Amino acid sequence: MEVFYLENMNLKVTINLKGAEVSRVLSKEKGIEYMHAADSTFWNRTAPVLFPIVGSLKDKTLKAEGKEYTMSQHGFARDMDFKFVKQNNKSILFRLESNSFTRELYPYKFTLEVSYLLEGYKLKCSWKVINNDDKEMHFQIGGHPAFNCPIDKKTKQGDYYIAFDTDKPLKYSLLKDGLVASEDNELVTEDGMLRFDEHLFDKDALIFENQGVKKVELCKPDKMPYISVSFDAPLFGLWSPAGKGAPFVCIEPWYGRADKADFDGTIAERDFDNCLAPGETFEADYTVEYL
Numbered sequence: 001m002e003v004f005y006l007e008n009m010n011l012k013v014t015i016n017l018k019g020a021e022v023s024r025v026l027s028k029e030k031g032i033e034y035m036h037a038a039d040s041t042f043w044n045r046t047a048p049v050l051f052p053i054v055g056s057l058k059d060k061t062l063k064a065e066g067k068e069y070t071m072s073q074h075g076f077a078r079d080m081d082f083k084f085v086k087q088n089n090k091s092i093l094f095r096l097e098s099n100s101f102t103r104e105l106y107p108y109k110f111t112l113e114v115s116y117l118l119e120g121y122k123l124k125c126s127w128k129v130i131n132n133d134d135k136e137m138h139f140q141i142g143g144h145p146a147f148n149c150p151i152d153k154k155t156k157q158g159d160y161y162i163a164f165d166t167d168k169p170l171k172y173s174l175l176k177d178g179l180v181a182s183e184d185n186e187l188v189t190e191d192g193m194l195r196f197d198e199h200l201f202d203k204d205a206l207i208f209e210n211q212g213v214k215k216v217e218l219c220k221p222d223k224m225p226y227i228s229v230s231f232d233a234p235l236f237g238l239w240s241p242a243g244k245g246a247p248f249v250c251i252e253p254w255y256g257r258a259d260k261a262d263f264d265g266t267i268a269e270r271d272f273d274n275c276l277a278p279g280e281t282f283e284a285d286y287t288v289e290y291l
Contacts, residue, residue, distance in 0.1 A: 004084065004092055006118040011290060013118055019078040020094035020114040022047040022145065025123065025290060034227065034290050036146035036248035042241055043248075047145035048078035049114055049127070052106050054142040054272075055258025056178035064138065064267040065107045073178060074144070076105055077112060091117040098132070109133040126285040131276035138267040138275050140256020142237075143286055146248045147227045149196075149218055149240075157247065159221035160196050162238065167192040170211050175204040179261040193223065198245075205239035205250075207257055209272075216251045224291075229253070231286035234272060253286040 002017040007028075014024035023046045025034040038046045053062070053075045062069040080102075082094035093115040098108065113128040131137040150157050164170065167189060174182040187194065187206070200206075214232060217225035231253035239250040256272045267273065276282055 004087065006087075006090070006092055006116060006123075008090075008118055008120070010121050011118065011123070013116065013123060015092065015094075015116060017084060017094070018081050019048055020082040020096070021045070021049065021078065022116070022123070022125070025288075027290065032151060034147060034151070036148055036246075042244055042246040043146065045078070045144070045146070047143065048074065049112075050074040050140070050142040050144055050254070050256075051077040051112055051127075051129075052108075052110075052139040052141070054140040054254050054256035055175075058179060058259040058261070058263045062106070062267055063265070065135075067107065069105055069107065071105050074142075075140075076102060082114065085113075090119060091115060108135075108137040108139070110137060110139070121291065122287055122289045124285055124287040127283065129274075129276065129282040131278055131280050134278050136268075136275055136277055138270075138273050139282075140254070140270075140272065140274060141282075141284065142233070142235075142252060142254035142256060144250055144252050145229070145288065146250045147218055148247060149249045150247065151218075151220065151226055155221055157245075158196050158198060161219040161221075161223055162194045162196070162249070163217040163219050163223075163225060164189060164192045164194075164213050165215040166211075166213060170208055170213070172211075173207040173209065175207070175258060176261065178204075179258055179263075180207065181261045193219065201238075201240045201242050204242060205237045205252075207235065207237050209235050209257070218249060218251070226291050227251070228289040228291060229286060230289070233284065233286070255284060 006013040085093040109132040111130040117124040218227040233253040235254040237252040
């Protein structure tokens with residue numbers, strides 16, 4: 001698998017050409033591995049880019065432009081080889097363009113650009129979606145980075161915390177068979193911090209919609225953050241494989257989510273649909289600070 005690197009005096013970042021996916025972030029000062037190493041035991045990915053859907057479709061079926069398409073969870077971009085475009089000492093850019101393969105799964109002509117900018121201890125992931133078609137284009141996009149938790153062998157996950165930039169109770173939805181089936185659940189924190197519970201992800205991911213949260217952090221047992229994820233997305237998810245004792249947690253900024261269990265509409269009617277007119281561009285990003 002072809003890989004690329006971004007590096008400064010603090011961090012070394014490895015990025016796979018497949019999926020334009022960050023596969024490793026290493027602290028050069030302390031030798032700390034921040035990201036989950038993809039494996040067959042827990043999860044065979046590290047930080048996939050989710051496009052052109054986030055989550056699962058009802059019956060794995062996308063209704064668009066008068067036809068039905070079959071697409072698996074989180075879309076196809078994460079499994080495709082991007083094109084390397086350019087790199088300097090701080091940033092790198094990859095591109096994916098629609099082709100005969102993508103049009104069998106998704107009816108629109110598009111360009112998807114994924115770039116990374118490394119400055120100090122911060123890695124910024126940016127997305128640009130361009131509608132190259134002569135009709136409106138509908139899509140979703142999101143991130144799915146998996147961070148090691150615990151971060152060292154002397155601690156256990158149950159002693160860690162998730163911190164939010166609000167101390168208000170947070171509403172969240174749960175999934176059943178990959179679809180949104182339970183809404184208006186409430187997560188109560190203590191001064192914005194939630195201690196890990198081994199049963200937190202027993203019912204799959206926790207999905208937070210329009211809660212005003214712009215920053216989520218993973219904190220060590222002393223409550224000091226070591227991962228800080230900042231975003232301006234309308235949704236975010238928290239996830240770790242249920243019942244596996246997986247040593248990582250995903251903090252996922254999203255512009256879209258899975259269908260509800262009773263959904264029976266077109267792509268344009270999906271919740272949190274993003275629509276681009278011909279020639280229009282969508283841009284979004286999130287930043288991870290490795291503390």
